[in-house]
Amino acid sequence: xxxxxxxxxxxxxxxxxxxxFEPFTQKENAESWAFYNYATDQAFNAPWNxxxxxxxxxxxxxxxxxxxxxxxxxxxxxxxxxxxxxxAEIDTILCDIFIEDxxxxxxxEFYILAGDTFYYSNPYIVGESGWTGLTxxxxxxxxxxxxxxxxxxxxxxxxxxVLFEVTEIGxxxxxxxxxxxxxxxxxxxxxxxxxxxxxxxxISTEDSTAKVSFSGIxxxxxxxxxxxxxxxSNWTNVGNPFEIIGESETNVPMGNKGxxxxxxxxxxxxxx
Numbered sequence: 001x002x003x004x005x006x007x008x009x010x011x012x013x014x015x016x017x018x019x020x021f022e023p024f025t026q027k028e029n030a031e032s033w034a035f036y037n038y039a040t041d042q043a044f045n046a047p048w049n050x051x052x053x054x055x056x057x058x059x060x061x062x063x064x065x066x067x068x069x070x071x072x073x074x075x076x077x078x079x080x081x082x083x084x085x086x087x088a089e090i091d092t093i094l095c096d097i098f099i100e101d102x103x104x105x106x107x108x109e110f111y112i113l114a115g116d117t118f119y120y121s122n123p124y125i126v127g128e129s130g131w132t133g134l135t136x137x138x139x140x141x142x143x144x145x146x147x148x149x150x151x152x153x154x155x156x157x158x159x160x161x162v163l164f165e166v167t168e169i170g171x172x173x174x175x176x177x178x179x180x181x182x183x184x185x186x187x188x189x190x191x192x193x194x195x196x197x198x199x200x201x202x203i204s205t206e207d208s209t210a211k212v213s214f215s216g217i218x219x220x221x222x223x224x225x226x227x228x229x230x231x232x233s234n235w236t237n238v239g240n241p242f243e244i245i246g247e248s249e250t251n252v253p254m255g256n257k258g259x260x261x262x263x264x265x266x267x268x269x270x271x272x
Contacts, residue, residue: 020081021268022190032076039066059186064178071170077271085163091195098186102129106176113168194219210252216244221265228258
């Protein structure tokens with residue numbers, strides 16, 4: 001018997017259990033986020049829907065070579081995206097960002113405020129103008145704090161104690177030159193999700209049955225699939241999609257031998 005074990009993430013289709021999801025479809029929600037301009041040291045309600053489309057977003061514009069932030073706090077989206085990340089088992093930040101002009105853009109980073117300390121992700125270098133998806137793990141990716149006295153960053157893991165009370169979360173955008181003045185950066189589909197890393201999957205055989213087992217987590221729906229070859233159209237579900245916290249075992253008749261994969265669908269709760 002041949003086994004190919006693959007773990008797939010598929011795009012969000014709805015809202016259900018763990019994690020906040022803010023698509024900025026409501027102007028009121030969008031403007032409850034903040035746009036901070038480092039050039040003027042001022043914060044404003046985030047501007048909404050520069051694309052004037054049915055898929056709106058929030059955005060900001062650069063002033064010269066100064067950076068800007070777009071962020072949420074207790075006043076944003078009804079406080080839906082801040083609070084105790086540790087107890088909610090939030091691990092992953094996922095969003096789409098827009099860069100109008102990559103030639104005048106430098107980098108972007110996630111940040112959170114917990115207690116009175118700001119924590120920063122590694123910077124992301126974006127390859128082209130337009131929309132790009134960003135993903136960051138609070139546990140598996142490195143985070144940093146900035147020492148004002150030494151003017152240096154140092155590594156700072158996001159422990160449960162840190163994530164106990166997150167009061168602000170957002171992104172910092174940095175231009176590369178004064179030519180960025182007036183250029184737009186934007187955020188859409190901001191999501192807080194569980195750990196999306198692949199679970200350890202085991203396959204065993206006994207008599208006329210193959211057993212597929214792994215450990216599931218809260219906030220994820222899983223689907224076991226089987227195929228006789230790797231044609232995308234050939235995959236079929238083994239049973240129905242299911243939620244599981246802890247160990248899962250799926251028995252598959254040996255007649256269905258071939259390749260196996262597990263699809264993972266995070267649940268989303270759209271901000272009210």
